Amino acid sequence: MGSRVEILNDGGFRSDGRRQYELRDISIDFSLQGTADGSVTIHHGLTQVLVSVFGPREAKSRAQTIHDRANINVEVNIAAFSTGERRKRSRGDKRILELASTIKSTFEPAIQTHLYPRSQIDVFIQILQLDGGLLPACINGTTLALAAAGIPLFDFVCAITGGVHSASPMLDLTTLEENDIPHITVAMMPKTERVTLVTMETRLHVDRFEEIFGLAVDAGKVIHKEMKLAVQARTSSLVSSLGVGSKPEGDRGMAMELDDS
Amino acid sequence: MALLSKAEKSYIQSSLLSDPPLRADGRALTDFRTIALETGVAPLANGSARVSIGRNAPDGGGGTEVVAAVKLEVEAIGEGEGVDGGRISCSVSCSPTAYPHLSSGALDDLQHDMTSVLHSTLGHSSLRPNNLGILPGKKAWLLNLDIVVFADAGNVYDTIFMAARAALWDTKVPRTRSVEYRAKKLDSIDSESKAMDVDGANQDQGKSVLDTRETTKATDFELPDYWDEGEVLGGREAWPVCVTLNLLPSLHFLDASLQEESSVPLRLHTMFSFPPTAAPCLQTFRLIGPGVTNSTHIQSLMKDGEKYARNIWSALESKLKDEDIRRNQKAREKFICR
Numbered sequence: 001m002g003s004r005v006e007i008l009n010d011g012g013f014r015s016d017g018r019r020q021y022e023l024r025d026i027s028i029d030f031s032l033q034g035t036a037d038g039s040v041t042i043h044h045g046l047t048q049v050l051v052s053v054f055g056p057r058e059a060k061s062r063a064q065t066i067h068d069r070a071n072i073n074v075e076v077n078i079a080a081f082s083t084g085e086r087r088k089r090s091r092g093d094k095r096i097l098e099l100a101s102t103i104k105s106t107f108e109p110a111i112q113t114h115l116y117p118r119s120q121i122d123v124f125i126q127i128l129q130l131d132g133g134l135l136p137a138c139i140n141g142t143t144l145a146l147a148a149a150g151i152p153l154f155d156f157v158c159a160i161t162g163g164v165h166s167a168s169p170m171l172d173l174t175t176l177e178e179n180d181i182p183h184i185t186v187a188m189m190p191k192t193e194r195v196t197l198v199t200m201e202t203r204l205h206v207d208r209f210e211e212i213f214g215l216a217v218d219a220g221k222v223i224h225k226e227m228k229l230a231v232q233a234r235t236s237s238l239v240s241s242l243g244v245g246s247k248p249e250g251d252r253g254m255a256m257e258l259d260d261s
Numbered sequence: 262m263a264l265l266s267k268a269e270k271s272y273i274q275s276s277l278l279s280d281p282p283l284r285a286d287g288r289a290l291t292d293f294r295t296i297a298l299e300t301g302v303a304p305l306a307n308g309s310a311r312v313s314i315g316r317n318a319p320d321g322g323g324g325t326e327v328v329a330a331v332k333l334e335v336e337a338i339g340e341g342e343g344v345d346g347g348r349i350s351c352s353v354s355c356s357p358t359a360y361p362h363l364s365s366g367a368l369d370d371l372q373h374d375m376t377s378v379l380h381s382t383l384g385h386s387s388l389r390p391n392n393l394g395i396l397p398g399k400k401a402w403l404l405n406l407d408i409v410v411f412a413d414a415g416n417v418y419d420t421i422f423m424a425a426r427a428a429l430w431d432t433k434v435p436r437t438r439s440v441e442y443r444a445k446k447l448d449s450i451d452s453e454s455k456a457m458d459v460d461g462a463n464q465d466q467g468k469s470v471l472d473t474r475e476t477t478k479a480t481d482f483e484l485p486d487y488w489d490e491g492e493v494l495g496g497r498e499a500w501p502v503c504v505t506l507n508l509l510p511s512l513h514f515l516d517a518s519l520q521e522e523s524s525v526p527l528r529l530h531t532m533f534s535f536p537p538t539a540a541p542c543l544q545t546f547r548l549i550g551p552g553v554t555n556s557t558h559i560q561s562l563m564k565d566g567e568k569y570a571r572n573i574w575s576a577l578e579s580k581l582k583d584e585d586i587r588r589n590q591k592a593r594e595k596f597i598c599r
Contacts, residue, residue, distance in 0.1 A: 032322030033358050034412030046304075050411070052358040060364060075357055075365075080407040081306045081330035088352065088407070091365060124357045126411065128328070129305065 007165045007180055015176055023160070023172045023219060024133075026140075028230040030148055036124075038149025042141040045174065046131035051141035053149040055121035064120060069113035074100040074123045076138070082130040100125075103138055106159075106187050106197040110143075112152040121151060132174040133161050135185050135199070140227060147231050156227060157196060158220040159187035162212040164204065169212045171219050184209070186216035190224040193217070264362070270524040277509055277521075284521070290514035291569065294324070298423070298577075300431040300584045306330035307491075308432030312424040314516065315414055326411040327420045329428035333435070335395065336403040347393020347401040351380040352408065353421065359413040375421065379408065382501060382532050382545045383425060391495035395437050395482050402434060415518040418530055422503035423577060429500050430581050433491035439479030501534035501544045502577065504570045506562055508554060513562060515569060526552030529562060533570035541567060 005015050012019060024045030033039040036052035059065045064073070076096050080088040089096055103123070111121065123145070125138050136159035143157045161173050163183030173183055182204040187197035195217070204212075276283040282290050294315030303309035309330040316324035336343040353375035355368055363371065383406065393402040406428065408421055506513040508527040517525065527550040534542045543563070548554075
């Protein structure tokens with residue numbers, strides 16, 4: 001980098017023109033990928049993640065089954081062209097395995113796995129663009145894809161990053177900010193206000209932690225609203241398309257009955 | 262590669278062989294499904310494209326979907342694999358979403374197969390663009406073409422080659438200018454080093470001053486403009502297109518769906534390039550599958566293949582020109598009218 005980028009300038013703006021607590025825009029697209037049961041493309045600022053969910057279905061190998069609940073299998077793939085510097089990561093890359101296992105443990109308390117003993121739920125995550133907030137984008141995308149696949153959840157899982165620059169906390173960091181300032185990732189369940197994940201890879205002063213944590217939980221609620229709107233919009237479009245298409249005369253009575261129930 | 266029972270296979274085969282031939286989606290034998298193409302999908306790449314075949318419009322689901330992206334790297338010649346005049350390296354990776362029934366080992370094998378076909382075709386020296394060199398004998402561009410298969414609903418090879426062609430067409434190579442440092446006479450060094458500082462061209466100027474005593478050739482380069490205003494790859498019209506002919510005894514058909522793919526015994530991949538001045542060139546030819554066929558049949562298939570490839574090539578060409586206009590001219594007009 002030629003000159004040092006100011007993380008937060010005197011006017012209170014960040015390098016991409018946002019305020020301290022301002023989030024980047026999120027767009028959610030539920031169009032299906034291949035034969036997946038549910039899939040979603042989530043753009044979070046310049047980060048773009050595609051999540052597909054298969055299942056619950058029979059596990060590929062007997063060894064992976066758990067006798068009293070479903071096994072969650074998460075695979076992450078980062079496209080070589082997703083970052084500024086080209087880097088091809090293999091499937092066994094430690095960083096990717098860590099990311100996958102973090103996502104898996106985040107969702108274990110959120111999915112009602114006890115309903116599907118001896119089966120498997122596959123979550124395939126493809127990262128297309130990377131600009132900070134990778135883990136939150138993956139978690140939010142997975143929540144939506146699971147919902148789209150009709151897998152029962154106890155609650156949404158909403159995740160966001162938060163960091164602190166000198167003494168001022170900020171939310172939803174870009175790569176530039178992530179490289180420079182200490183940050184945490186928080187995943188929370190908005191209805192019960194429980195937290196399923198808190199991670200931190202950098203050092204953060206203990207006095208600052210509570211403030212950022214509280215802010216991140218609040219931001220999680222905002223993201224929950226956004227996600228809920230997207231799910232509602234999709235569901236209502238599905239419901240409205242149920243009525244579309246001509247039905248033979250004989251079937252009409254049955255359709256009416258379905259509508260009543 | 263869908264799992265089909267014997268009964269399903271023979272059902273598909275007999276309806277293809279019936280007169281007139283019948284396909285599940287009502288297409289004729291040489292009809293393609295709808296192809297959608299968009300360039301410039303990866304903002305951090307030098308060139309990129311997304312191609313989908315057979316996506317159904319209302320919900321955007323289904324169909325084969327492939328994204329290709331080109332990234333350029335500067336490579337030193339003589340260390341590792343660097344070649345004078347630049348080289349091309351291709352890789353294909355498949356999302357497990359595309360092949361949910363495959364284990365990760367089988368997926369790796371499949372990726373390797375696709376990579377080797379793509380790399381041996383596009384990496385061939387006859388197709389190498391003439392503007393990948395930077396400094397003769399010292400530096401050259403390494404062109405990385407990365408392809409991700411998101412979904413496979415049949416005919417994945419044709420889709421991969423279309424995406425590769427579109428991404429390579431879209432690629433812009435940054436313009437470079439050779440820089441040469443000459444040793445100055447002692448009395449002029451002072452003023453010269455000041456001028457160099459203003460330029461800020463390179464940090465190892467001290468060393469270069471020493472080096473150029475032995476050689477007068479350019480030792481380094483600089484970029485006169487930003488990355489997105491480079492020039493297109495040389496000879497970009499020549500990038501090949503792939504046509505897959507699915508062979509049943511006595512007939513062939515194009516753009517097979519997954520079910521059709523697994524019910525034919527033999528597949529023929531042909532890659533043709535159509536350079537603007539020279540005659541059409543057959544780049545790759547692969548016969549895959551357990552079936553057999555005779556050599557006279559192959560000759561007629563090659564002729565047909567060339568005809569189909571020509572159609573695909575001209576359709577792609579006009580679409581890519583449209584995309585160029587959409588992304589440059591129209592985007593500029595839109596910006597002005599804002």
